[in-house]
Amino acid sequence: MSTAALLAERLEVSERTIYRDIRDLSLSGVPIEGEAGCGYRLLPGYDLPPLMFTPGEVEALVAAIRLVQTWSGETLAQAAGTAEEKLLGVLTPQRRVVAERCRIISPDFNKYPQVKTWFDIFHRAIGELQVLHVCYEDEKGRASNRNVHPIGLTFWGEVWLLVAWCEVREDYRSFRLDRCVSVDPTGRYFSERPDRSLAHFIQLQQSEGCLPETKKPIG
Structure with a gap:
């Protein structure tokens, strides 16, 4: 059995929200056993219904997964692949047909093969707050070396941009x-x-009406 406190911690909500949701589930006929202060559990033999997506939602998710698989790094692409398998596994037969017939594709022409490697490194560094040393060439081929604090990645057409504090x-x-x-x-x-922070960077962009690569010279 799980207590409301434990559920609230895992789901990152308040205990009051847990109590309210338990009550609503019970009133809807879900066989939940337990009480406040002791814990709750779902009685054996009962399965929650599968997630219900509209055809448009299914197609949107499949399209997003394909874009990630094509344009992000290998690590995130692999995660997108397993996510697609899980998505197909919970869809009703009718919705699964919609997913498998999706005609929104994202072909990979391997135009920037090294980008996938850089994406993985930057993506990991953003999560771990790592300072990176970057050797970079501007549009004129001039090289520079920077130590940067990676704070975000943004996709601009066919180009990925790293947002960082230099x-x-x-x-x-x-x-x-x-x-x-x-x-x-x-x-x-x-x-x-x-x-x-990324939030502060975006705020500056919005206040100045600039695109990410035009607020300051790239690099």
Whole structure:
């Protein structure tokens, strides 16, 4: 049995929300056993109904998965593949037909093969708050070396941009992944701050009416 406190912690909601949802499920006929302070459990032999998606929702999910598989890194692409298997597994037969007949495709022409490697490194560094050393070439082929704090990735057409705080410029910079020559961990880590965060970067873009790559020169 799971207590309301444990469920609230796992689901990241309040205990009050758990109590309310347990009550609503019980009133709808779901056989939940237990009481406040003791814990709750779903009686054996009862299965929750599968997730119900509309045809449009199914197609949207399949399209999103295919885009991730094509344009992101290998790690996220593999996760998208397993997510697709799970999605197909919970769909009703009618909705599964919709998913399998989806004609929205995302062909991979392997235009920037190295980008997938950089994507995986940046994606992991964002989650782990790693400072990275980037050797970068601008649009004129001029190379520079930067230590950056990766805070986000944004997809701009066929181009991925890394949004980062640059230690050299002491400001936000965007780097095209296809122009990165090398990317290496420094062994250092950073702490995200309110004034050095993706949310703050987006706020600045919105206030200045700029695109991610035009607020400051790339690199």
